[in-house]
Amino acid sequence: MTEIYLDNSATTKPYQAVIDLTGRIQSESFGNPSSMHGKGIEAEKLIATARRKVAAVFEGHEKEIYFTSGGTEANNLAIKGAAYRSRRRGNHLVTSTIEHPSVLSCFQFLEQEGFTVSYLEVDRQGLVRQEQLEDIIGSETVLVSIMHVNNEIGSIQHLEELGRIIKNKCPEALYHVDAVQSFGRLPLKPVAWKADMVTASAHKIHGPRGAGCLWVKKGTLLQPLLHGGGQEYGLRSGTENTAAIAGFGLAAEICSTGLTEKAAELVDLKQAFYRKLLEAGPSFAVNGPNPRESAPHIINLSFPGLKAEMLLHALEEKGVYVSAGSACHSKHPDPSHVLEAIATNKESLDSALRFSFSGFNTVEEVETAAGITAEVTAELRKYFS
Ligand SMILES: Cc1ncc(COP(=O)(O)O)c(C=O)c1O
Structure with missing residues (x-):
């Protein structure tokens, strides 16, 4: 059976060049980057x-990059690091209701620590209500955290506005953006934002698991969360994962070379999938933004009358891999907080699947997947009607 992997928002297949590089580093360049001998210097150079x-992907300076173990750690460092550091100035924090759990859980934790958190609502397209942001921010606000691309429905926030x-x-409030879903897929403009x-x-960009980063504008002060050897300019102690970091660098370089063309190819894949599904005619609804306005690689669809989990496994039996809501939620029985926030009705909430694409997919593959989705939904509907 041919496998068609359409769960690229959850994680991506690593590039072969990344696998080769990380393997070579694990076996040959295993020195501790803090060591003063040649083996250490070799690892330090790789980092x-x-x-x-x-840094080039952020159009930033290399000293603005702090490597972490992934997006979750970078979000924790940004949010808790900013809140603790700025506590003397104020205790008001702002985020949106559709953030990733690695952001929302930090804010829930900080509420227990005595901070006041305002959660911005979104419209049916998953966009933050700008008037509400304007009303909520005050002199006590120390941090606002808003994601770029939503991992479940692909809405793209107007970060510059x-x-x-x-x-x-x-002006003193710090502004954090979770760009895990857009880094290497859309242009990033931290300065313009x-x-x-x-x-x-x-x-998420065909690099290894176990590496991520926080881009921090020069002069921004954060409280470190990990104390120890003072690695990463004192902000993130712990011996660096050289292989994963080097693999991250290589994946970032590959993804961002010809970024516009690569993004256009993803849009073509999504449109091919959507068109084929429309032609095949299973009744479905798009959740969130119009597919032409959402992130190039994500589409979230509901198949009313069916249960998402059942549909996911029926697709899996035919070799098509997708997510029910976001991967981080998929083992939780709770409905998606993102779909709830955009006022999705109960039937659509229970039957929502996320299809997400990557440059490893082909038009032929996604059209086949759309055909299989149409067949599977028709079979299940017959069975359950
Ligand atoms: C928007 C968003 N933020 C943060 C994360 C967490 O990143 P990581 O898996 O690297 O910890 C994810 C992962 O799904 C994500 O989609």
Whole structure:
């Protein structure tokens, strides 16, 4: 059976060049980057190269990159690091209701620590309500965290407008963007957004699992969460994962070379999938933004009358891999907080699947997957009607 992997928002297949590089580093360049001998210097150079490559994707400086174990850690560092560091100035934090759990859980934790958190609502397209942001920010606000691309429905926030509002209302408030789903897939403009911190993760861009980073604008002060040897300019102690970091650098370089063309190819894949599904005619609804306006690699669809989990496994039996909601939620029976936030009705909520694409997919493959989806939904509907 041919496998068609359409769960690229959860994680991606690593590039062969990344697998080769990380394998070679594990076996040959295993020195501790902090060691003063040649083996250490070799590892240190590999990390420096990766730092330059990752910084280029942010159009930033290499000293603005702090490597972490992934997106979750970078989000924790940004949010808790900013909140603790700025506590003397104020205790008000702002985020949106559709953030990834690695962001929302930090804010829930900080509420228990005595911070006040405002959760911004979104419209049916998953876009933050700008008037609400304007009303909520005050002189006590120390941090606003808003994601770039939503991992479940692919909505793309208007970060530049949001940044203007934040900095107009409270210039000292730090602005963090979780760009895990857009890094290496869409152009990133932290300076134009007026962002102070941006998160990225390697395994979403065909890099290895176990590496990510926080881009931190020069001069931004954060409280470290890990204390120890003072690696990563004192902000993130712990011996660096040289192989994963170097693999991240290489994946970032490959993804960002010809980014516009690569994004256009993803749009073509999504449109081919959507068109074929429309032609095949199973009744379905798009959740969130119009597919032409959402991120190139994500589409979230509901198949009313069916249960998402059943559909997911029926597709899996035919070799098609997708997610029910986001991967991080898929083992939780709770409905998706993102679909709830965009006011999805109960039937659509229970039957929502996320299809997400990558450059490893072909038009032929996604059309086959759309045909299989149509067949499977028709069979299940017959069975359950
Ligand atoms: C938007 C978003 N933020 C953060 C994360 C967490 O990243 P990581 O898996 O590298 O910890 C994810 C992963 O799905 C994500 O989609």
